[in-house]
Amino acid sequence: MAVAAPSMGKQGGFRLGAKGQESAAGFFFILPALIIIFAFIFIPLLSAFLISFTNWNGLQPPAEAAGVGLANYSRIFGLDNTTVVRDEFFVAIKNTFYYTLGVVPAQTILALVLAFIVNQQFLRFRGFFRVAFYFPSITSSIVIATIFLWLFNRNGVINGVIAGLAGAIGLEYSPVTWINDANGIIHNFLRLFGLTLRTAPEWMTESRILGQSIWQWISGPSVTMLAIMLLAIWTTTGTMMLIFLAALQDIPRQLYEAASVDGATRWQQFRLITVPMLRPTTFFVLTIGLIGCFQVFDQIYVISQGNPAGTTKTIAWIVFRNLRDSQAGLGAALAFVLFVIIAVFTIVQRRMVGKTVQQ
Amino acid sequence: MSTNTVVSNLDARGFSLPPNIGKIIRTMLTYGVLILFALAMIMPFVYAVTNSFKELPDIAANPMRLTPGIRADGTPYNWTTIGYDRALNNQQINFPRAIFNSFFVAVVVTIMRVIFNSMAGYALARIRFPGRGAAFAALVGTLMVPGIVLLIPRYLVLSQLGWIDTYWALLVPYFADAFGIFLMKQFFESIPREIEEAAEIDGASRFRMFFVIILPMAIPALTAMAIFAFQGTWNDFQGPLIALNLNRELYTLPLALAFLRGVTGDAIQWDLMLAGSVITTLPMAVIFFIFQRFFIEGVSYTGVKG
Amino acid sequence: MNKTFRFLTLAIVIALIAVAAAPNARAAQTVNLVLMGWSSSPSENERLQKIVDDWNAANADIQVTLNQVPDYDTTLQKSLAGGEPPDVFYVDSFRFLDLVRADALMPVGEMLTNADDFYPSLRDAFTTNGQFYCPPKDFSTLALQINTEMFEAAGLSAPTTWEEMRAAAEALTKDGVYGAVVPADFARWVAFLYAAGGSVTNDDFTEMTINSPEAAAALKFYTDLYLDGFAKTPADLGVGWPGEAFGKGLVAMSFEGNWIEPYLKDQFPDLKHMAVEMPAGPGGKATMAFTVCYAVPMKAKNPEAAVKFVDYLTGAEGMKAWTDLGLAMPTRASLREGWLAQFPNLEPYLNGAEYARKWQFVPGFQAVLDKVNEQLSLVMGENQTVNGALSEIETIGAEVLASR
Numbered sequence A: 001m002a003v004a005a006p007s008m009g010k011q012g013g014f015r016l017g018a019k020g021q022e023s024a025a026g027f028f029f030i031l032p033a034l035i036i037i038f039a040f041i042f043i044p045l046l047s048a049f050l051i052s053f054t055n056w057n058g059l060q061p062p063a064e065a066a067g068v069g070l071a072n073y074s075r076i077f078g079l080d081n082t083t084v085v086r087d088e089f090f091v092a093i094k095n096t097f098y099y100t101l102g103v104v105p106a107q108t109i110l111a112l113v114l115a116f117i118v119n120q121q122f123l124r125f126r127g128f129f130r131v132a133f134y135f136p137s138i139t140s141s142i143v144i145a146t147i148f149l150w151l152f153n154r155n156g157v158i159n160g161v162i163a164g165l166a167g168a169i170g171l172e173y174s175p176v177t178w179i180n181d182a183n184g185i186i187h188n189f190l191r192l193f194g195l196t197l198r199t200a201p202e203w204m205t206e207s208r209i210l211g212q213s214i215w216q217w218i219s220g221p222s223v224t225m226l227a228i229m230l231l232a233i234w235t236t237t238g239t240m241m242l243i244f245l246a247a248l249q250d251i252p253r254q255l256y257e258a259a260s261v262d263g264a265t266r267w268q269q270f271r272l273i274t275v276p277m278l279r280p281t282t283f284f285v286l287t288i289g290l291i292g293c294f295q296v297f298d299q300i301y302v303i304s305q306g307n308p309a310g311t312t313k314t315i316a317w318i319v320f321r322n323l324r325d326s327q328a329g330l331g332a333a334l335a336f337v338l339f340v341i342i343a344v345f346t347i348v349q350r351r352m353v354g355k356t357v358q359q
Numbered sequence B: 001m002s003t004n005t006v007v008s009n010l011d012a013r014g015f016s017l018p019p020n021i022g023k024i025i026r027t028m029l030t031y032g033v034l035i036l037f038a039l040a041m042i043m044p045f046v047y048a049v050t051n052s053f054k055e056l057p058d059i060a061a062n063p064m065r066l067t068p069g070i071r072a073d074g075t076p077y078n079w080t081t082i083g084y085d086r087a088l089n090n091q092q093i094n095f096p097r098a099i100f101n102s103f104f105v106a107v108v109v110t111i112m113r114v115i116f117n118s119m120a121g122y123a124l125a126r127i128r129f130p131g132r133g134a135a136f137a138a139l140v141g142t143l144m145v146p147g148i149v150l151l152i153p154r155y156l157v158l159s160q161l162g163w164i165d166t167y168w169a170l171l172v173p174y175f176a177d178a179f180g181i182f183l184m185k186q187f188f189e190s191i192p193r194e195i196e197e198a199a200e201i202d203g204a205s206r207f208r209m210f211f212v213i214i215l216p217m218a219i220p221a222l223t224a225m226a227i228f229a230f231q232g233t234w235n236d237f238q239g240p241l242i243a244l245n246l247n248r249e250l251y252t253l254p255l256a257l258a259f260l261r262g263v264t265g266d267a268i269q270w271d272l273m274l275a276g277s278v279i280t281t282l283p284m285a286v287i288f289f290i291f292q293r294f295f296i297e298g299v300s301y302t303g304v305k306g
Numbered sequence C: 001m002n003k004t005f006r007f008l009t010l011a012i013v014i015a016l017i018a019v020a021a022a023p024n025a026r027a028a029q030t031v032n033l034v035l036m037g038w039s040s041s042p043s044e045n046e047r048l049q050k051i052v053d054d055w056n057a058a059n060a061d062i063q064v065t066l067n068q069v070p071d072y073d074t075t076l077q078k079s080l081a082g083g084e085p086p087d088v089f090y091v092d093s094f095r096f097l098d099l100v101r102a103d104a105l106m107p108v109g110e111m112l113t114n115a116d117d118f119y120p121s122l123r124d125a126f127t128t129n130g131q132f133y134c135p136p137k138d139f140s141t142l143a144l145q146i147n148t149e150m151f152e153a154a155g156l157s158a159p160t161t162w163e164e165m166r167a168a169a170e171a172l173t174k175d176g177v178y179g180a181v182v183p184a185d186f187a188r189w190v191a192f193l194y195a196a197g198g199s200v201t202n203d204d205f206t207e208m209t210i211n212s213p214e215a216a217a218a219l220k221f222y223t224d225l226y227l228d229g230f231a232k233t234p235a236d237l238g239v240g241w242p243g244e245a246f247g248k249g250l251v252a253m254s255f256e257g258n259w260i261e262p263y264l265k266d267q268f269p270d271l272k273h274m275a276v277e278m279p280a281g282p283g284g285k286a287t288m289a290f291t292v293c294y295a296v297p298m299k300a301k302n303p304e305a306a307v308k309f310v311d312y313l314t315g316a317e318g319m320k321a322w323t324d325l326g327l328a329m330p331t332r333a334s335l336r337e338g339w340l341a342q343f344p345n346l347e348p349y350l351n352g353a354e355y356a357r358k359w360q361f362v363p364g365f366q367a368v369l370d371k372v373n374e375q376l377s378l379v380m381g382e383n384q385t386v387n388g389a390l391s392e393i394e395t396i397g398a399e400v401l402a403s404r
Helices: A002-008 A019-051 A071-076 A084-118 A126-138 A141-151 A157-168 A185-192 A223-250 A253-261 A266-294 A298-303 A315-324 A328-358 B002-013 B019-052 B056-061 B082-088 B095-126 B132-142 B147-160 B167-174 B178-190 B193-201 B206-217 B219-235 B238-243 B253-264 B270-290 B292-305 C002-021 C042-058 C072-081 C093-101 C120-125 C148-153 C162-172 C186-195 C213-227 C242-247 C260-267 C303-314 C316-323 C333-342 C344-352 C366-380 C386-402
Strands: C031-038 C062-069 C088-092 C136-141 C143-147 C178-181 C251-256 C273-276 C287-295 C356-358
Touching: A019 A328, A019 B095, A019 B132, A019 B147, A019 B167, A019 B206, A071 A084, A071 A328, A084 A126, A084 A223, A084 A266, A084 A315, A084 A328, A084 B019, A084 C386, A126 A223, A126 B019, A126 B270, A126 B292, A141 A157, A141 A223, A141 A298, A141 B019, A141 B253, A141 B270, A185 A223, A223 A266, A223 A298, A223 B019, A223 B292, A253 A266, A266 A328, A298 A315, A298 B253, A315 A328, A315 B147, A315 C072, A328 B147, B019 B270, B056 B270, B082 B095, B082 B270, B095 B132, B095 B167, B095 B178, B095 B206, B095 B219, B095 B253, B095 B270, B132 B178, B147 B167, B147 B238, B147 C072, B167 B238, B178 B219, B193 B206, B206 B219, B219 B270, B219 B292, B238 B253, B253 B270, B270 B292, C031 C072, C031 C303, C042 C062, C042 C260, C042 C303, C042 C316, C062 C303, C088 C093, C088 C303, C093 C287, C120 C136, C120 C287, C120 C356, C136 C303, C136 C316, C136 C344, C143 C148, C143 C344, C148 C162, C162 C178, C162 C213, C162 C251, C178 C242, C186 C213, C186 C287, C186 C366, C213 C366, C213 C386, C242 C251, C242 C260, C273 C344, C287 C303, C303 C316, C316 C333, C333 C344, C366 C386
Parallel strands: C031 C062, C031 C088, C178 C251, C287 C356
Antiparallel strands: C088 C287, C136 C287, C143 C251, C143 C273
């Protein structure tokens, strides 16, 4: 408790010049938070990092595990000429990629559009709409996943609603087994044009790249994954809309007034004022969206557990699976690869968003 | 504002309808879109809540009905609270206790996080001390750590401390978080230095300055953080999953709900699961409706700061 | 105000450090044991609790707490990793070798009363390196469930061969009812693989043998039931597991273990159904035996008390009390006749035990299991060919076997 000692001293004895006391105050203020983060994030992180270089099976205290150098990492990337782990990893990359590619743009654009609409001056009941849109965000991911699991049941509400709508315009709808449909949505789309595994050209189905044929790579998210994606969009859009709305309301009106005095058209005002002013917010929304997508786990845990046919295996899910199924060393290595992927994407995205808006 | 802009622009170019009709269409379109989305956001809950009060065969046969349906033999189904009964009197999982646990953990974590995060945020924003840069960089790094990485190692740390299956493991690791510290740091940086300088001349210590002068100014930021802390802790699943192993008395609501499915086996009993979902959501929903203004402001606040 | 805050903060930090440093004191007068298992049907949970209560009443010096946990694998793994495993816990035959390889289990099998009474095949499932690690608590085999009402209405008798079964499935698929329910699950399909005369690996687990004409026939038979429209998956039928589909009368046939019997009795008391042995394929009759043992951890704090308790659970008395439910079958040969007299309708399950294969491969085989499930699902979705699936499974299996 020595660091706290200066605080016990005479009140008002502080001078800016007293560097030592200032430092002591700094330590005292930051220490509680730092201890917590050190003990429960850094130490675990460091041990996970060390574990990633061992063959720890997770069924004994980790000190008893043997070091294996970079073996776990080379298995992930198939550098040791094995394919089991590599193939699963790239399936998870593919699934996570499709998931992110669907969810992030959809939730961002939807949130932005809704924010513009809610921001219209004549709108009444703005408070109601804000509360309604935000409500899903306060709910636990486990609750939402449970409710969606029920809604998306084959005999459930979603199929009922679609059948009702289809019936209203005179179409026949055969219910989709949302929770257990491994068909990729791009495959389903191609099937409309008669392109299936059997009719696809050989170059698409024969040669393998990282364990999967081109045909498999272009599958798109499976129908089950699509249901989970809808869940994610549904949950997060409200929060993001509120963030955009706050940013819109934060743009000083004088900017627009000054611009119209200078003869700028509305479109020019939008392009030159609104878009740049929203840039930091857009970056923020994209970043939290991206990080959230890469880490998707709770929903998979409740809804699909990686099934059907491995089409909802995400990176976070295979980390969990390996930790649980006696391959904890490998699981830790996978977790660090995920960490690096998130870091790289965050940085690249920051650059890209920065550039396009500046042009 | 911009939708406004674009539409009135079209009007100005004259290939649109007369202004009045245009305005009516615009209004109807606006409300139409908003109501559609509001329904999409709310209806899943409405279906879940109403079905949770129906009999199990009725839920299976008529999920689309918001009221009890009719049996094949023509007799009607009834409203029932059997799902709630089975959830609250479950032999495997003590739901009433889980409600208490969720409240207790969320309240304690929120209070402690507000104190620790604001202190740390203030130190990073205003106080010069050796290692400040390093501490800040380290915090930045933790923001990108996927939670799943920590699953086993954090369990190991907690088990070294002897905290597994105790409240300590549910509480202490969450007393500070990098995101909250950032929020506070950014807020404190926005306060003019002059205020502190004036206080210094009056001879106030750092501590007095912080707790008496600065902290009261930070109420909006503190509220935002408190709300996130409460909401995040209430809904957290992975944290309790790590902290608890054999002691089911300490389950929080999300854990209780996730495991209720395991208890019922593969044949999911939807009256029970829907009732469990409603029980898990209800306290949070009540708090949300009471303090909705703060929630909305809190979220808005992060965005602007972010 | 600042003083209060300062005091609070200090107090909390000190409290944290004190708590962290406090030793984990425990009084040790009577021995307290924890029995950990997964939770299943309410009737099963209650019965086990009663057996434990009886023990506690009779043994004041060894008190047992039963803990039936959800998400069992994660819970067990965390306990073992933290170095404080429960004193007695369930181990599935599929997972057994992983745990032995991790040195997590104490070999206690031979310490039990009359250990030779356990069926040799079940002992074998928990024996490795010549040591009998843990006693099987019960076992189940797969059998064919048929809805007798539907069969009688169609004038069909219980199928005994694949051809008869397929014909029955075809005949019974009508009026919104399907012939059978076929999950994309290795643990079901594997019985067909063996019935076709195929195998997963060779006997000493050095080579995959799954890419064979026999396996192709089995895979084709199983998935064709689905692709030809005579069978559906549980999800297609909007149910959680095959037993539910069968109970609700959505299908006429299902391949399940004896755990389905008390479930049907509880949930669908009016259903008219019977179990028959799995139909014979081109390679003869085949079924799977699923079994679970009561394990004592290597790091047991009170191994003697734990063994004593396990001996009670798997002894003649404890096992009789447990298997009286009809949920699972006794693993002691001496209890066979008594059990059969009580549950004559479950004889097909017990008959299956004579030719059942064990549900066990090598450590790390979970990856192959996942792959088979995935490929089954792909073939059923017409996104994979039968031969393509088998060659994928062979590749991954060969690698798992090689890395052993």
